[in-house]
Amino acid sequence: MADDDRPQPAPLLYLAGRRERLMKFAEALPGWRPVEQAVRSEFREIEKVSLPDSSRAKHLPDAPSDKAIPLEIVLHADADDGGYILEGFASFANSIGLDVDLSRGRQNGGLCFLPMYAPKQLVPRLLQFSFLRALRSMPRIVPLDPVVRSLVPGFTVDLPTDPATAQEIKVAIFDGGLPSNHGLDKWVSRKKAPGVGNAIPSAQAHGLMVTSAFLFGSLDPSRTQAIPPANVDHWRVLGDDTTNDDFELYSVLERIETVLDSRPYDFVNISLGPDCAIEDDDVNAWTSTLDTLLADGETVATVACGNNGESDKDLGLHRIQPPSDGVNMIAVGAANNLGASWQRAPYSACGPGRSPGYVKPDIVSFGGTPTSPFLVLGAAAQGTGTQGTSFAAPLAMRSGVAIRAQFNDPLWAPTVKGLLIHHANAGSNDRTEVGWGRVSHEISDLVTCADGEAHIVYQRQMPTSGAVRLFLPVPAGLSGNVDIKATFCFFCEVDPEDSINYTRGGLEIQFRPDTHKLGKPYFKDGKLITPKLPPTDRFFQADDFYTPEFMRRDDAQKWETTITRTKTKRATSLNDPAFDVSHITRLHGHNGGRRPLIKFALILTLKNKAVDLYDQVVTASRNRLQPMVPRTDIRVITRS
Structure with a gap:
């Protein structure tokens, strides 16, 4: 990617006080010489002092x-x-x-x-x-996605008769509601958010298509549709009361907030939001509200990133729309097809996001185009074609629910998000267009190991003090190279008023290839220092995913809620390798503050020429790890 030469945001400090005191401070500032070096250093970093303009x-x-x-x-x-x-x-x-x-x-x-x-x-x-x-x-709600009807004549849809696969997983979709004859009663409960007005037929049609995208994916007219992975509560949050309400954004957001505050959900999808591109120096009310609600790491939220990808790039109007810029959500863009030669759908909004949250959208999923439409249920239970990130988002949520439903082990929200991103493939596409890449819609791609490959999942709650050590289960005796792919993901509290220092929590990650060997003694300031910890090898670098030079600083990635990278190491250089993970906190950019509970996940993939690598990992790490137990009633289709 080329360097971003636009003016970049810098921290902006707002000071308040009595007028006379501020005037005295301004008068004294030119000749002020602080005694403490730290204070002098901080004041030298201030580029401009001015009144709000x-x-x-x-x-x-x-x-x-x-x-x-x-x-x-x-x-x-x-x-x-x-x-x-x-x-x-x-x-x-x-x-x-x-x-x-x-x-x-x-x-x-x-x-x-x-x-x-x-x-x-x-x-x-x-x-x-x-x-x-x-x-x-004041923005309005983003216009609902256009239906590509001219290229897809209505077709009969053969729905399954079986109940949802994992009925204990709680899923909610917030949208325009469902028509009374939707035909999905076996898997869907219609619900009205408090205070919502009468239903709008066009919004109900959109809600039906979004729900269809989650339940069945893009329809296959040639066969009976797949069994839905879970049941859905469809919450209607749009009504005729907001049609002529210039402040409908607040009403709709309040309805979503009321529902999420009153009942727990494992997964939610939001395919609507403000019709505006994000700003670098401000956080939208939708983003900050939902990030706060989701900070506990209990709920996976997929959010459509917007269909403004063809808007004016010089003005930044093509960038993702709120609330998809949230750090505790999954922003989903649209790919133009399901084949190997996919690209970003032209309408799909682009990144980057802010930092933290710079890599946006997080992932892309098939969203349809006029030549390759997304097939969904329409009026009178007939199939039709459409396009939009509104349908890519619930399709991505379908993959996340499928992962959760595949195992008896409970997977936390950061773990599911981490798995989706870990297995995403960007191909040759630009990161600002597709984020970490396109997520697969085949469950076998997300949960099975190929020959010479092993996937490992760690999920932990960080202690309020100290660090945790996560060992990489590299078996002894391997030869050749070991490819290590690691994805860290966590959810955290946020500071809505501080767009530059938005996340309150972060992870400081150190990779130690050999945990049995201490570093060599060295001199510092005339003193001999004897290391007490094994030496580190940098694994994550900011320039792996940042473009602007000002963001390629050592601590940039510490505050990102999701980072992923692949690194190749000689097998002989690895001796009980491990990641040491520390929990760091800040408040409005300052270090320290209380340490809130933070859930994080580490997804690892090891690759080596040893065909039986998975079996070797299981044997070598029996005291530390245990195989994840799949459900017996879900069939995983493997492909040669």
Whole structure:
């Protein structure tokens, strides 16, 4: 990939205080000489000191200056500040003739998102409010995906009669609902989110197609469809009450939040969201809300990344749409076909995301094109063709549920996400277009080992102190090279108000090829240092997946929630090799703070010329690892 030469975001610090104190600080700053070296170093890193300016106003539509337009106001207002900032803003807005409904505000971390109407001519006045972080045009819900009907005449669909494979797995789809004659009652429960209005037929058609994509994948007109991997609760979150509501984004998000707060799900799919590209310097309310809800690592969420991939690239309008930029979700783009020569579907939104979360979309899945449509259930239980990331996302979730259903061992959300990414194949495609690659829809590709190959899964909850050592089960006596592919994945809490230092948790990972051999003594500052730990060999480097130079720093990958790499080592250089993993924390970019519980997974693949490598691994690691037990009632199709 070519280097990204666009201006890159830098940490922006907001300071608040009494006017007279800030003025005195500004006057004293040019001649200030801090006593402590650390303070001097930190101040040298500050490039600019200024008052908030008009750049906080973003993406305002073309409209008469006196016409009120729907806006989203973002305020620096912590939930523990007693509400004085919100009340102050409401009073300030009233003083210039504007009304603010504080009851519709959304509190996320240290930010409050407020909807309001205001004419463009009063925007400069609004920007005078000191605690205003951003002001932008309020996005609408992304238009539902177009159906490619002209190329696919309706066809009869032969549905299975068997119940879902793993009925204990709880799955939810948030979408436009289902028509009354959908014909999927055996596997689907229709549910209405609290407060939703009457159903919209076009939204129900979209909901039916999204649900069909999860239950059966792209339909095969020549045979009976595959048995669904799990049952589904389809939550209708769109209604006619939001059709003419300029602030529908808040209503729909609140419905999703209410459901996820009230009941646990193993998997959820969201194929709708704000119709806008992500921004590097701000986090959307949808993203921050869902990242917070999913931080405990209990739920796998697949999110469509958007169909704006052909929008203006110079303006960044082709980039992924919220909430697919979340770090605790799986952003899914669309591939144009199921064959070996696949590419990104032209409409599929592109990365990169922010850092952390730079590699976006996470994966791509088949989404259909006019020449190779995604076949789904349509009206009157007839098959039809469509395209869009809306269908790639539930198809990817289908693969994740299939992995979870394959084993008796309970797999955590980071583990399922890690497995999907670990087995994704990017081919020759650009990472900014397809992320880590296309996920396979064949369960045998995701859970079986070929000759000379062994897959190992670790899932752990990091202790609040200390580190964990994860051994790579490399059998003794191997010859030649060993290819090691490692994928780390974790979920964590976030700071919505700090887009650069968004994740509060991270993993510091050290690879030790030989855990029985200590490093050689060396001199430092005139003192002889005798190492107490085996030497490390760098496994993950930031330049493996970062493009801009400013992001290729040593600690960049520590805060990424997903990293993966393959490295080749001589078998003779490996002696009980291991990853030592430490839990690091930060709060608004500063080290330290409490250490919340964090779930993580390590997915390993070892490859060697030894055909019986899997059997050797099982024998050599019997005291540390155990084979994962597959369900006896699921048939895995192996291919030669």
